[in-house]
Amino acid sequence: MSKQDKRNLEWERFAAERFGDEKKAYEAPQMSDEGYAKMKAAIERAKQENRAQREAETHGPSVPETPIDVESKTLGKVETLKSSTKKRAKNPTKRSAWKRASLAVAAVFALLILLPNTSATVAHAMGTVPGLGKLVSVITFRDYSYHDAYDSAEVHVGEIGVNENAKADKQVKQNAKQSAQEINAEVQKLTDQYVKEFQANLADEGYQDMLVKSENVLTTDNYFTLKLIAYEGAGSGSEFDRYYTIDLRTGKRLKLQDLFRDGADYIAPVSKEIKRQMKAQMAADPDVMYWLDSDVSAWNFKAIDADTEFYVNAKGCLVISFDEGKVAPMYMGVVTFEIPDRVIDGIRK
Amino acid sequence: MKSVRHSDDGRQDAAPSEAQALSEAEKSREALVEDTLLKNYQTYYHLALSYVHNEPDASDIVQNGAYRAMRASLQLKNGDYVETWVYRIMLNEIFRFVKSPAKRETSWEDLLADGFDRGANDTYLEVDLQGAMNRLSPDEQAILELRYFEDRKLEDIADILDVNPSTVKSKLYRSLSKLREILQ
Numbered sequence: 001m002s003k004q005d006k007r008n009l010e011w012e013r014f015a016a017e018r019f020g021d022e023k024k025a026y027e028a029p030q031m032s033d034e035g036y037a038k039m040k041a042a043i044e045r046a047k048q049e050n051r052a053q054r055e056a057e058t059h060g061p062s063v064p065e066t067p068i069d070v071e072s073k074t075l076g077k078v079e080t081l082k083s084s085t086k087k088r089a090k091n092p093t094k095r096s097a098w099k100r101a102s103l104a105v106a107a108v109f110a111l112l113i114l115l116p117n118t119s120a121t122v123a124h125a126m127g128t129v130p131g132l133g134k135l136v137s138v139i140t141f142r143d144y145s146y147h148d149a150y151d152s153a154e155v156h157v158g159e160i161g162v163n164e165n166a167k168a169d170k171q172v173k174q175n176a177k178q179s180a181q182e183i184n185a186e187v188q189k190l191t192d193q194y195v196k197e198f199q200a201n202l203a204d205e206g207y208q209d210m211l212v213k214s215e216n217v218l219t220t221d222n223y224f225t226l227k228l229i230a231y232e233g234a235g236s237g238s239e240f241d242r243y244y245t246i247d248l249r250t251g252k253r254l255k256l257q258d259l260f261r262d263g264a265d266y267i268a269p270v271s272k273e274i275k276r277q278m279k280a281q282m283a284a285d286p287d288v289m290y291w292l293d294s295d296v297s298a299w300n301f302k303a304i305d306a307d308t309e310f311y312v313n314a315k316g317c318l319v320i321s322f323d324e325g326k327v328a329p330m331y332m333g334v335v336t337f338e339i340p341d342r343v344i345d346g347i348r349k
Numbered sequence: 350m351k352s353v354r355h356s357d358d359g360r361q362d363a364a365p366s367e368a369q370a371l372s373e374a375e376k377s378r379e380a381l382v383e384d385t386l387l388k389n390y391q392t393y394y395h396l397a398l399s400y401v402h403n404e405p406d407a408s409d410i411v412q413n414g415a416y417r418a419m420r421a422s423l424q425l426k427n428g429d430y431v432e433t434w435v436y437r438i439m440l441n442e443i444f445r446f447v448k449s450p451a452k453r454e455t456s457w458e459d460l461l462a463d464g465f466d467r468g469a470n471d472t473y474l475e476v477d478l479q480g481a482m483n484r485l486s487p488d489e490q491a492i493l494e495l496r497y498f499e500d501r502k503l504e505d506i507a508d509i510l511d512v513n514p515s516t517v518k519s520k521l522y523r524s525l526s527k528l529r530e531i532l533q
Contacts, residue, residue: 007526008522011522015493015497016497019478019493019497019498022478022479022498023497026395026399027498029394029398030391031390031394031408034408035404035407038408039390039411039412039415042412042413042416042419043415043419045416046415046417046418046419046422047383049420050379050423051370054370054371054375147417148421149417149418149424149434149438149441150441152445207444207445211449231449233448
C-alpha cells in the first residue's frame with residue numbers, strides 16, 4: 001500500500017469515527033409542521049405556474065400586459081440551453097444522458113418590463129403625494145426575473161424622477177431632471193450589462209445567481225441617494241455597490257469633493273481616518289482583515305480618490321464604501337467606513 | 350414528523366383547460382419530482398441546517414428548492430436520475446443562500462460563532478465538528494456530509510455536484526485532512 005493510500009485509510013477511519021458520532025445530532029432536527037406546509041404550498045404554486053405557462057404558450061398570454069411606455073422591453077422565452085461538450089472522465093454514456101436530461105429546453109419566464117411604483121401610485125390616489133415636498137423619488141421600477149434549475153436572476157431597479165409639485169426653484173428642478181436622467185441612464189447601462197452577461201452564460205455549466213436591486217438610502221433632507229447593489233454569484237460571488245446622490249438644494253449630482261470647501265485636501269484626513277479604523281477593527285477581531293500592511297503592496301489601501309463611492313447618512317456623516325476585494329479580502333464583503341465629523345469639520349462646507 | 354405521501358385526487362378535477370395544459374409525460378415528470386421532494390425533504394432540511402444553523406432559513410431553502418425543482422420538472426427527461434437531480438437543485442439553493450450578499454451577515458456571524466467551542470477546561474480553543482465543517486468551502490462540506498451523513502457513493506456525489514469522481518475523491522481527502530488539522 002502506498003504512503004498516500006495509508007494516509008487516506010487513516011483519514012477514512014478518523015472520519016468514520018467522528019462523523020459516526022455526529023450523525024445522530026445531524027439527523028435529529030425535523031422540519032416544523034409550518035415549514036412542511038410552506039413547502040407543500042410552494043409545490044402547489046409551482047404546479048399552477050407550470051400549467052399557466054403551458055397555457056400561455058399554446059393560447060397566448062392570459063395575463064394582460066401592464067400599460068408601459070415605449071422603453072420597456074419584453075423578452076420572450078429563453079430558448080434551448082445548448083448541451084455542454086465538457087469532457088467527462090468516467091461513464092460517459094450515463095453522464096451525458098443525464099446531462100441531456102438536465103440541460104434540455106428551459107422555457108421559463110424572462111420578462112423585462114417597467115412597472116409603476118405601485119406604492120407611490122396608491123399613495124397618490126389616496127390624496128397624499130409620496131414624499132410630499134421631496135424633489136426626487138423613485139417613480140417606476142425595471143424588473144427582470146429568470147429562474148430555472150441552475151440559474152437565477154432577480155432585477156428590481158428603481159428609476160428616479162422629479163416631483164413637479166415640490167417646492168423648489170425652476171432652475172433647481174431643471175438641474176434635478178437632468179441629474180435624474182443621467183443617473184437613470186447609468187443605472188440602466190449597468191443593469192443591462194448584467195442581464196446581457198447573465199443570458200450569455202445560461203448555456204454554460206454551473207450556476208448563476210444574479211441580483212441587481214436598488215435601495216433608497218436614508219440620508220439628511222439635503223440629499224437624495226439611490227444605492228445600487230449588483231451581485232453575480234457564479235463561482236466565488238462578487239458584490240458591487242454604487243451610490244448616486246442628488247443635492248436637493250441645487251438639483252445637481254453630488255460629487256465627493258462638493259462636500260468640502262474649494263481646494264481643501266479632503267483625501268488625506270479621510271484616508272488617514274479609514275486606516276485608523278481598519279487597524280482598530282483588526283486589533284479587536286482576528287477574523288477581520290484589510291489590505292493595509294500586506295505583503296502585496298499593490299493591494300494595500302493607500303488613499304481614497306475623487307471617484308470613491310460615498311454617501312451621506314441620516315446623521316449627516318460621510319460614509320465611504322469599497323467594493324468587495326478592493327481594500328479587503330473578498331470574504332469581508334463590501335466594507336463601509338463612517339467618517340466622524342471631528343475628522344473633517346474644518347474642511348466641510 | 351413522518352414523510353406523508355399526499356394524495357392529489359382533489360387536484361385532478363381541475364378546470365378542463367388546466368387538465369389539458371400539461372401532457373401526460375409532463376404530468377408524470379411533475380409527480381416524480383413531487384414524490385422525491387416529499388420523500389426526502391428531511392434530508393434536504395438537514396443539509397441546509399448544517400450550513401445556516403437556524404430553522405427558518407433552512408426551511409426557506411427547502412421551500413425555494415422545492416419550488417425550483419417543480420418548475421424545472423417539465424424539463425426532466427430522464428426519470429432515473431430524479432433523486433440526484435433534486436439533490437443538486439437543493440444544494441445549489443444552499444450555496445446560493447450561503448453566498449448571497451443579503452444573507453451574508455447571518456452566515457458570516459454563524460461561521461464566526463460556530464468556529465469556537467467554549468470548553469471550560471480547555472487550555473486551547475476546541476472546535477466542534479459542525480464548526481470545523483463550516484470552515485471548509487461549501488462544496489467540501491457538501492462532499493463530507495453526503496458521504497458520511499447521507500452515505501452516498503462517490504459516483505453519486507460526483508453527479509450531484511457535477512464534477513468528476515476523481516475530483517470528489519481528492520477533495521474528500523483534502524477536506525478530511527483540513528478537518529483533522531482544525532480539530533486537533
